Amino acid sequence: MGKQEEFVLRALEERDVRFVRLWFSDVLGSLKSVAVAPAELESAFEEGIGFDGSAIEGFARVYEADMLAKPDPTSFQILPWRDEGPSTARMFCDVVMPDGSPSYADPRNVLKRNLARASELGFSFYTHPEIEFYLFKNAPEPGVDPIPVDRSGYFDHTAQSMGADFRREAITMLEAMGISVEFSHHEHGPGQQEIDLRYADAMSTADNIMTFRTVVREVALSQGIWASFMPKPFTTHPGSGMHTHLSLFEGDQNAFYEAGAEYQLSRTGRQFIAGILKHAPELSLITNQWVNSYKRMMFGTEAPSYICWGHNNRSAMVRVPMYKPLKGQSTRVELRTLDPACNPYLAYSVVLAAGLKGIKEDYELPREAEDDVWTLTDRERQSLGIDPLPESLKEAILIAEDSELLADALGEHVFDFVLRNKRAEWADYRGQVSAYERDTMLPVI
C-alpha cells in the first residue's frame, strides 16, 4: 500500500468518516456513486470494488458485467455538505476489467488515453471552463414553467440577491473541496449564473466539472432552490454554455505562444485551431450531446452556429482572446460550442484529438472571421467559406456516424454506444407533440 493510500486510511480514522463514496462517470456524463464503509476501502485500493457494469449506462455487454472500481487516492476529499456528525468522503475511480486491464468504456480512461497520445507528442493539455447554469425557485414538475430566482442581467449587482448568496456559498464549498474558482458573476438571463474554474490539466478539470455539477445542485437544494445545467431551458432567454479555454504545454512552455507572431499565436496553436474547425461538425455529437443542446446554438450572441475563428470576435466558434503582454504562458484559445450538460471527459478527449490531428497533419488555418458572422447573409458566409454547425441532434448523428476521428478518440465501444443512445433519443423526441405545435395549429386548423 502506497503512502497516499495510507494517508487516506488515516484521514478516515481522524475525521470520523462513516462512508466513502466512490465516484465515476457513465458514458453520458452522469455521476455514479458506490458507497463503501471505511473497512472495505483497504481491499478497494488493492483489488477494486466489484460492481455490475451492465447496470451502468453504456458500460458493459451483459455477459461481461463484472467490473471493478479502483479508487484514485489522490482524489480523496471530505464532502463538505454534510457538516454535522460523521462525515462522508469521496474519491474518483478508474474502472478496470477483472484482469486489471483498463476498461475502454470508462470515460476517465478515454480521456487518459487521449492525454497519453498528447504526451507522446510532448504535450500536456490544460483547460479552463466557464460554467453557466440557471437557478430556479421551484423544483421541476411536468407541465409547470420554471421560475428564475431573479430578474437581473449581466454582471448586475443586486442587494441581497439570492444568486449572490448562492454563489458565495457554492464557491466556499468548492474551495473546501480543493477546486479553485477564478471568477463568478450574474449572466444575461434571469437567474442565470456563471462560475469559472481555475486553469488545470484536463483530467483534473473534468473531475472538477463532475464535482462542480454535484456541489452546485447540493447547495441549491440546501437553500430551497433548484439549479440546472440544461443547455437551453427558456425559449426567450440565452442558453447555458461552457466556454472552455484550451492550451497545450510542452514541458513548462506554452506551445501556443510565440513572441512576435500574430496574436502571439504559434504555428502549433494555429494548427490546433485548424484541427478543431475542420472536425467541428463531427465533434458536435459529443460537445453538444442532447436534443436540447441544439436549441442553444441558434440564437447568436454567446453560442456559435458557424465554423470560424476570430480574435476577440464574440460571434466566432473559436476565439483567440486578447493577449496580455508579459504573460506568454497565458496564450490560449477559447472554444465556445461546449455546453455544461456534456460529458467533460469525452468532450475534452475529442476536442484534444481534433486539435492534435491538426498539428500532426499540419492543417492550414482558414482566414480569420472579422465580422459578426450573425449579421452576414448566407451567401456572404458561403463566399467566405464559413460553414454552419449541425443544426440538430439528427444532423450531428449522421455526421458522427462516418467519423474516424470520433471512433478513434472515443474507442469503438464508447463510439458505438453513443451513436445507439443518441439515435434512440432522437427517435423519442421525434415522436413528441410539443406545446409549440398545439399553440400554432389548434387555433387555426
Place this chain on the structure above:
Amino acid sequence: MTAPTGRTPGGRGSLARLGFSDLEAGRRDLAALERYGPPPPDALLAILGRAADPDAATAALLRLLEAAEEARGDGGRVLLGELLEDEGFAMRLLGVLGASEALAEHLGRHPEHARELTDPTLGSTRPPAWAVRADLLRAVGADPADDLPVSAGPDAGAVDALRVEYRRLLLRLAARDLTHDVAVDDAAAELADLAAGTLDAALAVARSRVGEQHALARLAVVAMGKCGGHELNYVSDVDVVFVHEPVEGASPDAALRAATQVASQMMRICSEQTGEGTIWPVDANLRPEGKSGPLTRTLASHEGYYERWAKPWEFQALLKARPVAGDLALGREYLDVVTPFVWTAADRDGFVEEARAMRRRVVEHIPARDAERQLKLGSGGLRDVEFAVQLLQLVHGRADETIRAPTTLSALADLTRAGYVGREDGEQLHRAYSFLRTLEHRIQLHQLRRTHVVPDEEVALRRLARSMGYYNDPSASLVKAWQGHRREVRRLHEKLFYRPLLTAVAQVPGTEVRLSSAAARTRMTALGYDDPEAALRHLEALTDGVSRTASIRRTLLPVMLHWFAEGPDPDAGLFRFRRISEALRESPWYLTTLRDEGEVAERLAHVLSTSRYATDLLEREPRGVRMLLEDLAPRSAEDVGHEMAATASRQDSREKAVRAIRVVRRRELFRIAVGDLLGLTDVADVGRGLSRLTDATLQATLDVVARGVAAQRGLDQQPARLAVVAMGRYGGFELSYGSDADVLFVQEPVPGADPAAAAGFAQAVAHDVRRLLAEPGADLPLVVDADLRPEGRQGALVRTIGSYAAYYARWSQTWEAQALLRADAVVGDEGLRERFHALIDPVRYPAAGISDEGVLEVRRMKARIDHERLPRGADPQLHLKLGRGGLADIEWSVQLLQMRHAGRVEALRTPQTLAALEAAGAAGLVDAEDAAVLADGWRLASRTRNAVTLVRAKGGDELPRDVRERAAVAAVLGYPPASTDAMVNDYLRSARRVRAVVERVFWE
C-alpha cells in the same frame, strides 16, 4: 635503479618485445630521452613495457620532461633523475602516461604535478574523504573548518584552481588504480568521494558569487545515481537533488531564491568550460518533476511530491540517495523523509511490470549500430546487473533491512549472503560486473570522456587490453573475456530471480542459504504467478529427489519459470510443464534436450503458458517435444501424404491403418499450431497448411479404405473411380484449427462395371472414410461433413458425376451455385476431379453473371442468415464469423462479386477469398482501399479465430468472455500485458470499417 649498461637502448627486436608498435619512432623518442640524462636502463625499459601503450608513454614522457625543463632550468633533468632512482615513481608515472592521454596532457601543462606520484603512500593508502574535501576547499581559498566555507579571492582564479586541484587528485587516484591493483569498487568509491569534495568546493565558490544572502537558506546537495551509490565512473554526469530550508527569520521566498542561486551557480561552476577545461556536468533532472520542477525544494515540498506524484522509477532512484555536500544534517533529514517511500514502492500496483517495461524500453532504445559494443545498456550490460540488483532490493528490502546497501556490488553481496541470490550466481555476477566496470573505467580514463562503447580500432583495443593486464595477444584476449562476461550476465540475469525459489522448496546440495517460503511467495507474486502456493507445490514436485534428472531440472527450472512468467498464463504453464515432465519421467532424452537445446525449452515454455490446444496435442503424445527442434513450417501435402501412405501400408487392418494416419495428422497439427503460436507462420499459410494436411489425410484414408472394401467384397478391381471435393473454407484453403472438413463425394463407374455394384462400393467407402476419421480416440477426430451435397442430408452420400450433372442442370438453386464457388476437387482420381470442375464451372461462373433476381435472392438469404444464424446470446459485435463486419460479411461480398463477374473476369475464378478479393481489386470491381479494408478485416478475424482455438482448445467463433482466456488471445495476437480491451477495440474498429465497405459492395 641499476646503472645504465652502456649499450644503445632498445634494439628493434627488444622494442617489439616490450610492446612498442612504431619501432622507428620509439627508438627516436628513447634516444631523445638522453637529452635529460643517461640512456634509459633496462629496468626503465621493462617498466615502459608494462605500460598500456609504450609508444604513447614514451612520447608523453618526452613532452613532460620538455615542459619541466621549460618551467625550471633543469626541471627535466631532475625529474628524469628521480624517475631512474625510484622504481615505484616510474611505474606510476609511466602507467598513467601510457593509459591516459588526457592526464598526460594535464601533466604537460602542470609538470609540477608529476612529482605527486613520488608519494610512496600511494600504493597503500586510500585518501580519506575529508582530506580530499579539505584539499579542494583550500584550493579555492576556502577554510575547510568553516561551517559554510566561502572561497576568497578572484572568482575566475578559484574556478580554474578547482579544476587543477581536481585533476591533481584524479591523477593520484589514476596512478593508484593503474599500478596498485585497486579493486574496482574501491576506485569507484574514491571517485565518488572526489566528486563530493568537488561539489563542496564548488558550493564555496558559488556562495562567494551569490554574496551575503546565500546564508538565508540551508542547502544540502544529495547525490543520486552512481555518485549517491558511492560507485562513480571516471567521467559521468553527477546526479544530484537539492533540498533547502529557510534559516530562522528568513522568508520562504527569499530563501528559495538564495538556495536556487547557489545551486545553479554550483552546477555551472562544475560544468563550465574554462582554460583549464571542465570537470563534469551536474545533472539535477532526477528531482521531482524533472526539468520542469523547481531546482530546489524544501523538505515538506519533497515529501508532498513523493507522497502524491512520484513514479516507481523515481523511488528506485531514491535507493541511491546520499547527502554529499552542503548542509549534511539537512541532507540526512531529507533521507529520513524519503527512505520510507523507497521501501513501500514495491507494494504499489504494477511496480514490477513497470520496472520491467522500463528496462525493455531502455534496451529497445539503444541505437542498433552501437548495441553490440555497448558496455552499459546492451543486453548483458552493466545496466542489466544494476537493474536486477535494485529490483531484488525493492522486492525484498521492505521485510529485510540487511539488503538495503546503495552500492551495487555491496548490495549484490548482501543479497547473496541472505539467500535472495544463489551463491554461485552471486559470485559470478560479481566477477562479471567488476570486469565490465573496470573496462568502462579504462575506456573513460584514456581521454576522460564519457563513453560506454568499447572501441573497435585495433590500437585502442590493444591499449585497453594491456591496461587490464592482457599482454599476450591483447585485443583478442580482451574481446574474448569481455564477450564471456557479457554472456554470463545475460545468462545469469534471466535466472537471478528464479533460482533461489528452488531453495525454498527443495533440498539443494551445497551451502546455500534457503529462501524462506514467505519470501518465495512474495517473489512468485511479484513475478506474475497468481497462485504462488500452487506454483511452489509444482516446483517442489519438479525438483524432488537427488537423482541426476532432478539436478538437471534444477538447472533448467529457473529459466523455464522466467519464460512462463513472460506468457499470458504462468500458473498454467508451470502446471502443464509438470504434467509433461511426469509423463516423460522415463525418457532420458527429454531433459537433456531441454537442457542442451535452449530454443526447444523456450518454445516449450511459450507453448505451455499460452495454448491449451497445443498442450492437449502434446499431452496425447509428449514425445512431440522433440518436434520443437525441427523446422516448424507446414510440410507439403506430398511429403505428408507419402508418410501417411507408408505408415498405413504397414498396418494389418483398415482401422489400424487409419489410426496410424491420424497419428501423423496430429503431429502435423502440432507443428502448425506451434509455428502459429511462435509467430513463424502467417495466417494464410496456417489455413493452407491445415487444408493441405486435410487433403493428405483424406487421400491416404480413401486409398486404404477403398482397397479394404474392394478386398472385403472379393473384387480384384475397384468398380468405381472416387474423388472428394473440398467445399466451404476447406475448399478455400482457409481451414482453421476447429473447422470440420466440408466435402462432396463423387464416383464414376469404371467402364464395364455394374453401376449398382459401383454405387454400393462407393457408398461403403465414403461411409467408412467418415466413420474411421471421426471415431473418438487418442488422436483428434476429423469430422467430414457432406451436408452441402445435393438434396442435403436426404440425398445420396455419393453421386455419380452424371447424377451431379443432371442435378445441377435441372434443380440448381442460387445457394448451391454460391456454395460451388468454393468447391475444389482435391482428393481422389485426377481425371474425375478435372471432369467435375468442367461440370460445375458453367454453374458457378455463368457467362453473363447471375440475374438481377439472383442478386436479390443472395441478399435476402444473407439478411435472413444475419438474423437467424447468430447463436442465442451471442454478441453481434464480437462474433467473428456471423457478427457485424465478420467473416461471413466479407466472404458473401466477395462471392457476390464472383457470381456477377467471374464469367467475364477469369482471375476471379478461385475458391480462395483473398485471391478473389485481389482479383476484384485488380479488375476495378471494388476500389483498392475497400479491397484492403476487407482483406485486412478477413485476416484479423481469421487470426483471432485461430488464436481463440489455440487458447481454448475448442473452436470458438466469438471472442472469449472469460477474462483470462481473452487475455491469452490478446497475448497470442501479440498484445502486451493488460491490454485486452485494446485488442477488443482494434477488432471492433476493423469490423466497423469492414461493415461500412460491405454496405457498399454487397448491399448497394
